[in-house]
Amino acid sequence: MNPRRIYILLISIFLGIFANSQTKSKDSLSVNIPKHQMFIGVDLLNPIVGCFADKKNYSSFITYKIKNRWLAVFEIGYEKNTYNKNNWNIDAKGVFGEIGVNYILTNNYEKSGEGFYLGARFGFSPYKQNIKKYPIKGMNSEGLIQLIGEGSLSEANVNSGWLEAVAGAKVQIGNSPFYIDFMVRPKFIVYSSKQQDVSNLVVPGYGKDKGAANISLFWGLTYRLF
DSSP: OOHHHHHHHHHHHHHHHHHHHHHHTTSOTTSOOOSOOEEEEEEOHHHHHGGGSSOEEEEEEEEEEEETTEEEEEEEEEEEEEEEETTEEEEEEEEEEEEEEEEEOOTTHHHHSOEEEEEEEEEEEEEEEEEEEEEEEEEOTTSOEEEEEEEOOOOEEEEEEEEEEEEEEEEEOTTSSEEEEEEEEEEEEEEEOOBTTBOOOEETTTEESSOSEEEEEEEEEEEEOO
């Protein structure tokens, strides 16, 4: 999808939720506000995209209101992905988990359960990595680095950890306990165990490529338990 269209959709959703929340905030204050709230959610975007790509990602999460505007969050998922470019061919598959908090920005959230939020996560994935091909480089007679061959490594267990920032919005579907949840999630790798000093180019739950930072989108369905 064109990134410009994604950003336009993002802004439209955020503005719509903001206008809706401002209207609801004028409702009667006599509505009972629950001391605690719990939501369960499932990602819909990645399974749909996975029908047309190598990446297969499935995840779900639980959020629980612990105090005032603070919610504890736990997420678990499974991903199978491939890195195949620049003379690299790597398969990775495994589970991943994330734990963290959300801070609610919208005043109406306590009554309706919808609104804007910011959050932070720590993610970790123990996974299997199969390096089918990697480039071997050396120096030629002119002192320049060039490709001189290819190598491979058998499947091995590795793991990686990352920190994540979250900016999201939740909008209620009518008066039902169901919500549409959308998140933008910048991620920053902080730890990786390597197989024979070979960089981990694809990490379940984090993404792929050599950069120390990544970004992902979450669009899913959430159900309010109480």
